[in-house]
Amino acid sequence: MKRIKDLPIYKKLLALIVLSSGVSLLVAGTVIVVYDAIIHTDQTLTDLKTQAEIVGASSTAALEFNDPRTAHQYLSTLNAKQSIIAAAIYTPDGRLFASYARDGAGRVFPTKENEGSRIEEDNVVLFHPIRQGEKTVGTVYLFAYLGRTERVLRYTGIVVLVMLCGLAIGVLVSTKLQSMISAPIRDITKVAQNMIHHEIDPVHSYRQRATKFGNDEIGVLTDAFNQMLTHMEKRDAALVEANRSLSAEVTERKRAQKLLDRKIHDLAQSNAELEQFAYVSSHDLQEPLRMVASYAQLLERRYHARLDEDGLEFLKYIVDGAKRMRQLIDDLLTFSRIGTQAQQLHAVSSEEALSTALANLTVSIQESGTRLMRDPMPEVLADRSQLTQLFQNLISNAIVYRRQDVPLQISVHAERTGSQWKFSITDNGIGIAPEHRERIFVIFQRLHGREEYPGTGIGLAICKKIVERHGGRIWVDSTVGEGSSFHFLLPAVS
Numbered sequence: 001m002k003r004i005k006d007l008p009i010y011k012k013l014l015a016l017i018v019l020s021s022g023v024s025l026l027v028a029g030t031v032i033v034v035y036d037a038i039i040h041t042d043q044t045l046t047d048l049k050t051q052a053e054i055v056g057a058s059s060t061a062a063l064e065f066n067d068p069r070t071a072h073q074y075l076s077t078l079n080a081k082q083s084i085i086a087a088a089i090y091t092p093d094g095r096l097f098a099s100y101a102r103d104g105a106g107r108v109f110p111t112k113e114n115e116g117s118r119i120e121e122d123n124v125v126l127f128h129p130i131r132q133g134e135k136t137v138g139t140v141y142l143f144a145y146l147g148r149t150e151r152v153l154r155y156t157g158i159v160v161l162v163m164l165c166g167l168a169i170g171v172l173v174s175t176k177l178q179s180m181i182s183a184p185i186r187d188i189t190k191v192a193q194n195m196i197h198h199e200i201d202p203v204h205s206y207r208q209r210a211t212k213f214g215n216d217e218i219g220v221l222t223d224a225f226n227q228m229l230t231h232m233e234k235r236d237a238a239l240v241e242a243n244r245s246l247s248a249e250v251t252e253r254k255r256a257q258k259l260l261d262r263k264i265h266d267l268a269q270s271n272a273e274l275e276q277f278a279y280v281s282s283h284d285l286q287e288p289l290r291m292v293a294s295y296a297q298l299l300e301r302r303y304h305a306r307l308d309e310d311g312l313e314f315l316k317y318i319v320d321g322a323k324r325m326r327q328l329i330d331d332l333l334t335f336s337r338i339g340t341q342a343q344q345l346h347a348v349s350s351e352e353a354l355s356t357a358l359a360n361l362t363v364s365i366q367e368s369g370t371r372l373m374r375d376p377m378p379e380v381l382a383d384r385s386q387l388t389q390l391f392q393n394l395i396s397n398a399i400v401y402r403r404q405d406v407p408l409q410i411s412v413h414a415e416r417t418g419s420q421w422k423f424s425i426t427d428n429g430i431g432i433a434p435e436h437r438e439r440i441f442v443i444f445q446r447l448h449g450r451e452e453y454p455g456t457g458i459g460l461a462i463c464k465k466i467v468e469r470h471g472g473r474i475w476v477d478s479t480v481g482e483g484s485s486f487h488f489l490l491p492a493v494s
């Protein structure tokens, strides 16, 4: 059996109405039946007493003159009263004086009792005194059929009939009335269920609205439900729109990323090709250059006497040019070797790399009278010779670009930042203007003429390439006329 709480609302309402009206009709019917039974008994008793009074009053003379026949005649008048079954008159000493029985003779009459009445089964027994003045001259006995059972049964039948009619009318009326309550609720439920089943197309399902039937609490609930649907519809539309633009954005991003990947790939390839080209060409250029230089020197040595002053000067230019070109080609070779002849990265003592670099620079350090301060240096993940080159280029720059009027001071410092080491090489040299701080790391970019400071403009480009190959970064802080700090990051040994 379905549990009551799972029954639909309209059935619950119907059951409630039928049950409550049934119970009230039953209570009312029972009260009526019980009340009637009590009233009926009382009325019958009163009625019998009156009859006894009348018969008694009529029979006083018959008692006085000892005339039982007349008394019997009076008793026989009780025949008109259907409920009286038997009647008798007793003398004060208890002798049966006269009697009457509806069903004829042969009836046994009881002995006289004191005044009063009692109910025996469904009959009433009454003894009533016959008085003359203050004196009791006899007693009337009445035995009557009360008919209580029959009456109760009849009334119960009526009550049951009324109840059935009442219930039938109740069901009819309540079927009409309960729909006023359950119909709006059923409508809200239907809309909610439709919404759940259209989950795939929420915008469409939120368009439905529940019908409002009135302004009671259910009407207010319907309004609130519909308002909620309106909010949901708006919010969902916004969500769908946001989703659409997001997916468009994602598609666009994917496309851009693909393009970027292809560009990176192309760039890496052309970079590798360029490197290879630079390496091969600079390597191959060395030979003819060596020839130019050596024959120019031979010319100078052997034909020195035969050349005039201009000839000797031109020859000097050729030798100088050849030397410079050689330097350029050497630098270019070094630069291109960073990528092509790189070693695997491994744990390297930067202390040792720095010492080697300083040893290589001993002469210029001594000549410039440099004061050097260095921190203890850590181990890093690097290519040892490239790390030496890095220190060497930066320190040699610090020496070259010093101020003539102050003694040169260089400090080398290292500090840990996360998974990397940050190295700083600081000088008190001429400094670099802010607008040049990016440019100096580009190959062949110089800020000074050769006459002012010697160099080819490749040293920092090499440094940048080395650091980036190690997954790090290089940059400069500087104040013109005060000095510069070159910083670079290298991976720590984990």
Ligand SMILES: Nc1ncnc2c1ncn2[C@@H]1O[C@H](COP(=O)(O)OP(=O)(O)OP(=O)(O)O)[C@@H](O)[C@H]1O
Pocket (backbone or CB within 6 Å): 331, 397, 398, 400, 401, 427, 429, 430, 431, 432, 440, 445, 446, 447, 448, 454, 455, 456, 457, 458, 459, 460, 461, 484
């Ligand atoms: N410590 C420094 N102080 C001031 N300027 C500097 C310093 N280091 C580099 N520079 C500037 O940056 C420019 C580029 O330096 P880079 O080392 O690349 O080339 P270079 O020193 O001119 O030649 P080389 O390739 O022989 O080193 C230099 O010409 C110089 O003007």
Ligand SMILES: [Mg+2]
Pocket (backbone or CB within 6 Å): 393, 396, 397, 455, 458, 459, 460
């Ligand atoms: Mg340099």
